[in-house]
Amino acid sequence: MSQLLTLTVPSSARARSLVTSRGTFAALDMAPESSVPHMGTALMVPGFMGSKEDFLPMLSPVSRAGYRVVTIDGRGQYETGGIHPPATYAREELAQDLTAVVEAVGDGPVHLVGHSYGGLLARVAVLHTQGDPSLWRSLTLMNFGPAEVSAQQRERLRLLLSVLDSMAPEEIWPFLGGHDATVPDDVRSFMRTRWLANDRSHVKAAAEHLLTEPDHTAALAAIDLPKAVVSGSPDLTWVPEGVAKMADALSAQLIALPGGGHSPNVHRPEETTAALTKFWDAITTP
Template identity: 70%
Template sequence: MSQLLSLAMPSNARTRSLVTSRGDFAVVDMASDSSTHPVGTVVMVPGFMGSKEDFLPMLLPLGRAGYRAVAIDGRGQHETGGFHPPTAYAREELARDLVAVVDALDAGPVHLLGHSYGALLARVAVLQTQGDTSLWRSMTLMNFGPAQVSELQRDRLNLLISVLDTMTLEDIWPYLDIQDTAPSDDVRDFMRSRWVANDPNHVKAAAEHLLTELDSTATLATLKLPKAIVSGSPDLTWDPDGVTSMAQSLSAKLVTMPGGGHSPNIHCPEETTAALVAFWETISTY
């Protein structure tokens, strides 16, 4: 879960429901500051226990650089909420949701940015569509490794899964240590409310995906789609050496963010955005 510091939203951003062929998805949609056509559209996918609000700090610098930014709540997550059977949360189904979001935006190929678990889903979507350049302009994986999470995180996820059948998300909240580090009451209240709004089947499925993800780096490397890897540190979720090795195998742009922790989108948004904009500018324009 990203540790939010603020819920401030730019004046030209709005929360809305995006109607797609696979249902409605809650999004934060921010127009670019450009008076003409935006130079590109960025679709941002949050991580485990997160939400679209995890990308709020990146919106202003993205807008200044001329990009439209759309951050989403995935199926069963925060304001997209609702209850679905476990089969609805298969990796392939959630990847199809991302394709439906891009189709509904009708903005041409997008820069796909996934954070942590969101990067896992982004990778599945790109592989599932074989890097379709009518959908994807580029793909960025932020603080995500080649396969399952570290042993420490596996222990935590297994513990969470073991109590989901006997405890509600409200019951579990007091045991999530992140709550005590929120900088203000409004942020703390928001983090609690978004946690309890999740579908427990979504939480369980996401945890299982993080425990069982296989290394698909070799297959991903065969796709010509431009790729970037953002690695904030320190981060105990994936081995940094494995992240670096993955970036090399993918011939991806590696962006290191010391001090960014697991969430450089939160802790160094200006620097992270500037590095990604520089990467995107190396890609031919629309």
């Protein structure tokens, strides 16, 4: 599950409903101050049972570096919830959602950043569009591995899938976490509210994708697009050694962040931002 430690929203971040050709997506949108040169735009995609709020700690530092940052709730997630047919959660359908979001943002091509399950969707989107340079300026996979999740996480996901149809979301919540004493009460309450707002079909599809994702490393390596791989550790979802091998096969810049855990965007936001904006700056400035 995506992690959170704070719900503080920067004063200049704008909550908005992003109207696209494929529906309306809840988003946070933060542009640099007018005195800061505009370097580009980043689109950040949250992970399994996550939301746009997962990137709150990064909004201000990314903006200070001159980048507009847009982060979304994907189809069926939190404030982009509602009930959708299961077929709309196919990988390719969700990839088309990301393309529609970029077109609606209207400031492309974007630096695409996917965290965990969001990395899976970001990779599918880039492959589906063959790395279309009018859409994507770069791709960053954050704590996402080459294929399905680790054996330990597969066991947990199968258990979740086994009870989704027989237990109410409220009954499942106590087993999903939220017991970390370092998590403030307001954040724990938010995470419960977010879980209850998720479309059950979204949760099922995401869990199944994480259980069955093939290794598309070779196909992605053939796409001519600057790539980075962020690897926070320790991480039980994808083994960091496997993530590093994937980065090497992709000829991607590997950004290792010890102490970042599965969510370096939360636990090491300043370091994550510094490394990413340096990567983006190198692309923008020859």
